[in-house]
Amino acid sequence: MADEKKTGLFEKGGKLYWLHSTIDAFDTFLRVPGTVTAKGAHVRDGIDLKRVMIMVVIALVPAALFGMYNVGLQTSTLYGLDWSFFHMFWYGLLRMLPLFVVSYVVGLAIEFASSQIRGEEVNEGYLVTGFLIPLIVPVDVPLWMLALAVAFSVIFVKEVFGGTGMNIWNPALVARAFLFFSYPSSMSGSSVWVSKTWVGSLRYVDAISAPTPLAIANEGAYDAISGAVGQYSFMDMFWGFIPGSTGETCVVAILLGAILLVWTGVASWKIMVSSIAGGLLVGWLGNIAGATQLPCYYQLVMGGFLFGSVFMATDPVTTAQTETGKWIYGFLVGALAVVVRLWNPGYMEGMMLAILLMNTFAPLIDHCVVTAAVNRRAKRILNA
């Protein structure tokens, strides 16, 4: 019955045909389409992009949940409030919800409209992007800024190229980069990484700051004996009880997500491993060369390194497509991120720029890998 109704209004020639992409999106969200194979293989695997994308969202959930708790925890600590666990979580949840709502509403509206213009089905890619963006921006970012960043990245990084699967750069990271370069005062410095809008308005203490361990380390405040960076011990950074963007702080939560992604094969373990290897190597070299006092493994637990390696660098669309290329790509992401951290005093978080830069170079890496392989094989056949 529902089908017949839909046919009348939303099919070609119907009154509300202009809405058909939107209706199809909701319809196929609820029920698998009844489309049968028309050419090619007559039977098909059960996997589709909806399933793939939802796996990434599920993998992000532990980091998001911990992040919400940590938002409350950091605020509570900064202001000396004696909040309970649930209070902290509740506070974080309330602070994060508007970000998710804005991210999804703005992003999906553009996505739906673009699909409609192209006459295609709505792609699921934004389910992931929309979930990632709130996790990598400061929790107090003004919502209009977020909306602007989302709109910019969805339109100019994704839709103009043809939508999910066609984009060159990771749209979530571009949204963050857009904010970073357009509104640096809201995006950097030592006072943006702990939520204080609400609390702050109650007992207005504007200049209070809570620098991230990365910023502290940049100032050289590393205690080689206790292994602490400023007031944060290594275990604090490992468990994620530190200021930072919502999703990035807890190593354990990120690793849980990584396990799911690697297990399901949705993200490439090669990229994760090589990125970590690249970061460790440069961190080690930097330590030897005296650029930093930090042991190399500190690079993994601070800032967005691990979050970027697991969730951002592995985006299947913007990475290298060849398996050898993935090793190279991942390694360079990790290495470059730490290079930026160690040798660039102005900007201590290099992960975002490293990934965006390598997104740009991924096709070149692939080109070299593929050309080399083709030539190698041609030579072998010739000699055989």
Next chain:
Amino acid sequence: MSNNLVLKKGLDVPLAGEANPVVMKVVRPDVVAVKPTDFKGFVPKLLVKEGDPVLAGSPLMCHKQHPEILLTSPVSGKVKEIVRGEKRKLLAVLVEAGEQMQYASFPTGVPDKAADVRKVLLDSGLWCAIVQRPYGVMADTQVTPKAIFISSFSTAPLAPDTEFTLKDSLEDIQAAVDALGKFAPVHICVNASVWSSSPFHKVENAVLHTVEGPHPAGNVGVQISHIAPIQKGEVVWTVDPALLAAIGRLLRTGKLDLTRKVAVTGPAATHLGYVTCLPGTPVEQIAHILPDVRVIGGDALTGENLGKNGYLGFFQNQLTLLREGYEREWFGWAKPIRPKVHSTSWCYFSWLTPDKKYDMDTNLHGGPRAFVETKCFEDVTPMEIFPIYLIKACLAGEIEKMEKFGIYEVLPEDLALCDYVDPSKNEIQAIIQKGIDLMIKEMA
């Protein structure tokens, strides 16, 4: 045994409905169809009109540009109907079978010279059984191939078991191999796991290879690409084993006898087994077809949708019957577990039941999207090519890149599994075919 080829990549699609090794019936068709559309690159010119009497082996049509290439009738009787489609395109010639089978006679014995082999194959219509690579078109009568490849087995879903279908045809196969050997060295690839029981392992005058691995290890294209990769300008011929036996029968008896055992398979088949019949037999005479069932000539990955009133194709040794998947499953993609749906992806749990066979239907299981996950293509392509780059080169129509990425070595069937595993539901085989068609056009 000269070579053993072990392939790791690939996938055996766990489709339910394998044919039991019994011949259920022998079908004597009332009418058979000869379809020029079965032969890639064949431009038909009619040689008969309705009502003409024909023998088994009499020509029905010839190639417009190469009139020596003939399509012949597999039965004796009279021409019943010439079926045409849009723009009067010739779709089929229907021949009504007479009471008694009468054969046109051809010279017997294996000729000494390649030219004589060519002549007998051309006259009998069995020249069309030879497929030429690159591009998978009918063999050019003017060229000499560098090799002739025969894959004695198929790893496609529910493919007929040649050990069963050809167990009594060793002498025919030997005669055919001897004859084809006049053109070029014959390579035969045998399934390693049934090496000793295969009717092919006793064949002489051929280079034997053993091959093991999941589908598409049985695809002749995959075997060629590992044993003697096709370079630009080179030509390789391939022959289906059942047609190889027919060539041998022709040479030994002087009669065109295309009788073959056709496997009736698939989850929607009421009876699973083999039917002895001729190509061009109406499918309704071969299998009982339930409503809302798709009748596929060939296997479920590469076969042709014949329709309920269709006729078995020249190259087809198998019918696969599948339910049409019109049913819309609620929250399909969101369910944690879908025991009835197979997936190679670990996002589902099919990996828990590796031996389970699935009652698959023809549902696409999703909507078409741009390429996102592409590693899955490499996992099912045991050839030294980069599938996604070849696919993109075909989409872009870039000849040079298609050459570089291996268009000479593949036919759509070799990448059929990419169709199956792609979460973005792209039609990879159609893309590759389009690329091949472009190559034929541009390189002509």
